[in-house]
Amino acid sequence: MTHLEARGVVKAYGRTPALGGVTLDVAEGEIVAVTGPSGCGKSTLLHCLAGILRPDAGEVTWRGARIDTWSEAARSRLRRTEFGVLFQFGQLVAELTAAENVALPLLLAGTGRREARTAALTWLDRLGVAEVADVRPGEMSGGQQQRCATARALITEPRVLFADEPTGALDTLAGEQVLTQLVRLAREQRTTVVLVTHEPRIAAYADREVMLRDGLVDHTGLGLDTPLAGGHR
Amino acid sequence: MSTQHVLLGLLAGGARHGYELKRAHDARLPRARPLAFGQVYATLARLQRDGLVVPAGQERDGGPDRTAYALTDEGRAALEHWLSTVEPPVPYVASTLFAKVVVALLAADVDRARAYLTAQRRAHTARLRELTAVKTAPSATLDDVVAADFAIAHLDADLRWLHTTLDRVADWHREVHS
Numbered sequence: 001m002t003h004l005e006a007r008g009v010v011k012a013y014g015r016t017p018a019l020g021g022v023t024l025d026v027a028e029g030e031i032v033a034v035t036g037p038s039g040c041g042k043s044t045l046l047h048c049l050a051g052i053l054r055p056d057a058g059e060v061t062w063r064g065a066r067i068d069t070w071s072e073a074a075r076s077r078l079r080r081t082e083f084g085v086l087f088q089f090g091q092l093v094a095e096l097t098a099a100e101n102v103a104l105p106l107l108l109a110g111t112g113r114r115e116a117r118t119a120a121l122t123w124l125d126r127l128g129v130a131e132v133a134d135v136r137p138g139e140m141s142g143g144q145q146q147r148c149a150t151a152r153a154l155i156t157e158p159r160v161l162f163a164d165e166p167t168g169a170l171d172t173l174a175g176e177q178v179l180t181q182l183v184r185l186a187r188e189q190r191t192t193v194v195l196v197t198h199e200p201r202i203a204a205y206a207d208r209e210v211m212l213r214d215g216l217v218d219h220t221g222l223g224l225d226t227p228l229a230g231g232h233r
Numbered sequence: 234m235s236t237q238h239v240l241l242g243l244l245a246g247g248a249r250h251g252y253e254l255k256r257a258h259d260a261r262l263p264r265a266r267p268l269a270f271g272q273v274y275a276t277l278a279r280l281q282r283d284g285l286v287v288p289a290g291q292e293r294d295g296g297p298d299r300t301a302y303a304l305t306d307e308g309r310a311a312l313e314h315w316l317s318t319v320e321p322p323v324p325y326v327a328s329t330l331f332a333k334v335v336v337a338l339l340a341a342d343v344d345r346a347r348a349y350l351t352a353q354r355r356a357h358t359a360r361l362r363e364l365t366a367v368k369t370a371p372s373a374t375l376d377d378v379v380a381a382d383f384a385i386a387h388l389d390a391d392l393r394w395l396h397t398t399l400d401r402v403a404d405w406h407r408e409v410h411s
Contacts, residue, residue: 037396180369200358200392201385204365209358 003028003192004049004160009058011044018044020215021058028159029190031183033197033206040212042196043164049194050083050162051075062160080108084158084191086182088168091149092137098124098144099133102151109156123151127181143174150182160192167202179205236268236276241285241304241312248289248303251277264380277302285311330391334398343406347399354395361388 004026011019019041026032026049034042047053048060051067052075060068062082067075079085092101102120107113124130127147137145146166153161166182167175183205186193195206203209211218243249243257251273259267280286285308289301304312330353337346367373368381398405 037400183369199389200361200396201365201389204358204361204385205369 003030003063004194005059005061006045006049007059007061009045009048009055009060011041011048011053011055017215019048019055022212022215022217024049024210024217026160026192026194028192029187030208031186031193031195031206033195033203033209034212035197035200035203035209036212036218038198041215042198042212045212046162046164046194046196050085050160051078052085080105081156082159084153084156084161086149086153086161086163086166088165089142089145091152092145094137097134097136098129098140098148101137101148102155105152105156119155120151123155124148126185127151128177141174142170143177146170146174146178147181150178154182154185154189154191157189158191160194161186162194162196164196165198166195167197167199175202235315236272237280237285238312238315240273240276240280241308241315244286244302244304244308245312248301250299250301252299254302261376262380263377264384280308284308330394334402338402338406338409343403346402346406350395350399350402354392354399357388357392357395361385361392364388 006022006024009019009022010017022041022045024032024034024045034045036042044053048055048068051060051070055068058068059066062078067078070078092098093104096104099117099120102123103113103116106116106119111119121130121133124133124147127150129144129147129151132140132144132148137148140148146169150166153163161182163182167179170178179202183193185191193206195202197203239258239262240254243254243261249257251270254277255268255270255273258265258273277286281288281302284305286302287305289303291300333349333353334346337349364381364385368378368385370377373381
């Protein structure tokens, strides 16, 4: 069943076109990699799907409801409750410890302080970084920071996780550890994942790969936008 | 890959017979082609002829004779030498992949070359996914992971080249035919 859908999405920055009419269906629980060279529009597509950007034309629907016409406040609420977002870097609040950072979405949603901390510790443990619970981001490695950011993105148990180059700033092993845990937890929770990456080896963790080129889905004989036999769900 | 040296390495921990060597080889190098028994015994015979291994007793437990082999001092030295020799960082310019694209450009046109590159990219991507599934499976051992990593890194390098070349192929064709 289609869960999240882009239909003919067009977006430009001033006079520079970014998306030229992208159509994409994502099923519930599916992990989809959006790939393509720099400037192909993959991050813009993710931002449109997540309700961060509003398309100039076309539609974005989430469980049958058209969300691109919603107010900023309504889309923002959606991102706090149903969606999680994970970026390449600079996401943790420097003044807060790992546990405080991870607890933040729950505190914003009105969960009590003690309960939020307990949940944060559980999520840090699931991501294998329980030891940095009371450490501030400045004293953590890049991999530890990204695992904390992943814990923070997943703590609300979002229905969709949007990850934009989540391993882009990490070395191969650290990136792999982040991604392996992210994919494992997403599958356990049946969280849908939209993963933007320019790296083939990262895209290989997804069920399906959609390649963009010059703001359009590249269908030219790639056939990668259908699940391959090697998909591992 | 040098089967001789791999067998010498597997004997470094103590004498083993052919069947054990085959098992150890296949377990330690899970992505390599499994060793045939014939190859194990032929290699052991060659190593014995060259004085690198010697028979070290027989084991007979109701089945066929099982001759165990042990490293000689020369065998240990040969292994040490192999392990201390750096492999030349071969640029993969002679690979079939590269040759096919060059030939496609010379003998056909940009579309032919592009079709080949695209098909190859699909095959590489499918393999990359299979290997990623192998290494992320809950049952994967560290042997599996390290072996898959090696293949993945090489496929990844090929894929990057395929992507870049797809973007360059039109310019390249012009240059080849100018």
